[in-house]
Amino acid sequence: MAADEHADVGDVEHVAARIDSDWAVPILVGLWSASLGADQLELARYRPAVKRALVALRTSNHGDPGRSVSALVGLVTACANDHSDYLASVLPEFETADTENSGELISVGEGLQLAPDANRLAASPSMARLARLANGADPARLLPDTTHLRNVPQGPRYAELWRGLYLRLAAVIWLQRFDFRTAVPNAIIFLPKQFYTQFHLVPEFSTRSGKSTSLVFGSADIGLLLDSAAVDGKPGSNDMQLTAYPLHPVSGGYVTSLALLYDSVAPWAQLWLHRMDLWKVAVSDPFEAEVISRFESCGFIAGSVSESGHWSLGAIDLRPNSSGTVLEISQSLANAGRSPGEIDVLAWNDAEGLLMLCECKSINATHNLQTAATKLSATDAAGWRKKLIKKKEWIEAACGRPVDFTFIALEGISYYMSSEDQDPMILDRERLQHLLADIFTPDGTLRIQEGA
Template sequence: MRSDVRFVGDRARRDAEELSRVLERRREDETVDVELLRGRSAELAASIDSDWASVVLLAVWNSLREPTEPARPHVKRALELLQRMPDSGSSRALVDLANLVSACWLSHEADVTELAPIWQSSDPDQAVTILISGASLPTTFDACSLMADVTGSIRAIAEILSLQSDPGEMFSAEDFPHLSRLPASGEARPIWLALFLRMSLIIRLAPFEPGIAPLSKQFSTQLYSETGESIVLGYAEITSLLISLEDEVASYPVISSAGACWTSCYLLADSLAPWLLAAIQQTTLREHVISQPFEDKVVSLLRSHGFRAGSVDANGTWTTQSGKERLHCDEKNPGQIDVLATRDDDVFVLECKSIFSMGRIRNIAEKLGLHSHSWRTTLRKKREWVEKALHRDADLSLVVVEGIQAYTSEQEWKGESPLITFETLSQLLDAAALQSDDSRDA
């Protein structure tokens, strides 16, 4: 069996190198019949030997490490499609595999074209461009902190799982804004177990970097509970915790082929942020673990620029760095206000939205498109309530989002309650502060 696995690995690496060259040539090849491939991704996937092709695509994906590499997302889409196929074909021709990746590329372009009416308006200056990348995921900061000290991270997770330490004691809120809020027990415990397994495998696979490698069926890692009972995680847990039947290879980059599971140190490390975000999304902890830290982050930014800032609860109590203050208004508060900030003559009313960017692109598009008014409508009502409670006009109302990189034309600022990223808000505040300093110097 060991020689068979070695043969599969060697062949996959050779085929992956050749497939990468074929895909590279196709970028400039004008003779490729695009119409022949368009809409045929499922048909092509059904004709290919998925056991062979999945490991090859995994190796190609592992080699494409630049986030801007254009073929990278389409290789993943082809891999996801192969994993979904109920039956395997027989073709092991690299040209067929290249055709599948190309067809997935064309399918993605078709999806984007279909969504264009949501992103665009009749005025071309008001078109919206949305970019979602791994770097923009809320949990990326936690993942980077985990990888900064892998051994220390594993020890900390082991202590949490043994119920000897609270996550907030082992992981600082500064370096782990979300993991520090994740409970040690209850519905969060499977997340900690899977995280311990992933980090253990990253160490085990490090000597094989930068290639993919098979995971031995003899692999095991263990830890002990406070009662002395051992918890053993082995090959069975790899297949149950690290392989997904859904379209989630970015979160579960493990492929079963030739009687072994295949992945790489890099792919597992790269999957930490999307997997952690998706795992938390499936629990009831998202509000506390993901959304609240983002609101706190926005509040801290405004306070650092001299604002008195904080949330206003449904009863009208405004909590700032100065304490609590009850805001009085004859009308009922339309709901919690994520951030109310005042400074001198400035009044800002902000809604904070942490986007689940691992969700379906159409759902994201409908929330962020120019003609989606639910967030803006709610914010308008809250702004009107604040103006009546403070007896003054609000200068600015914004929907601040995380989880995406969103670029909009300045024309959107002529509308109501623009939608911006946290980074854009920070840049605006810095620019305003610089302008104020220049005015005083003048």
């Protein structure tokens, strides 16, 4: 699907207007679904272009639509070129001939923060639990084995999240029962407009009040929670956001696949958490706790530091009989006055006498790529680093000793830079894990002593 000439947005709209969307949408959805296969890495490269083509077909004014394969190939090619131009415009600092300073920005489904929770729900879907959550039950009690969803507050205000998850998993179960083609997860399936009336998975259940309740869905719910028409047509917004809506409308119904339904669970949850301003409590705070736990597993004493200088160390005893250095650092921070901002992780290694400072950044890749890229651009990353350096200087002035290593821990997007990367470094989750586990033993001593 290569093209000798670049096509602009106008070309995309012009080509899309000449194509019968009822004919083309199932083909494009089939390509998208097939690209999710583990052995389809080459096809996966065209996934953003396929998504753009779907949006173009929906938003174009169709005059005299036809069913030309060459026109459809031309549309996908134009969308691929359009996507390439878009990447170049929003990620200029990631494209350089200087291999010593080049970088790569990657976002994949399994790298999404909510992917582990989504996998747990899909592995053993409890529709009764999701139905109860949609009716106001406590997520912490019903989903204790999840990392993020258990942090969603209780109450009817959050019903839309659970209704959306319920619908996705209910559709999977329903299709597995009645459609022989679902033996192939990537196979395209047609759903009639009123398919949701067949959901009788949780007809009723008893609540504590002794009453019975059930989930009821209508066409408006499908449009709001599942229909890809809910996604706007702005450049960049039709990637992860489109992934969150797995039903693609055609005359008389929708086309989808089991793979698309499964793949929509984590993006839907992430979009919804952001919309409801729950990103910090459900995603960012657990990531900070994870980083602290990683330090502790390598023999560090670690915790956050408030703007007032309180070093939160959980169960660590800071009475005078505790480690002298830990107590000294804690008291020095408390007496230093207001800090330049909350410090996510300050970690002390008693065995080696090392002090480390870490800022945690949890990027929501379900926003458009430009938003995500801005967070990692030279300008914004410098802002991250500038703020962290101010915190480092405040700690060093308060404690009268240097901070030995300062870095930014990143999740949600894989961000690789060369060895020439600036200080403080930006480390994704995998690199952070290797940094700590490969260098320190569980008791905090260095695995390889200097000069050994």
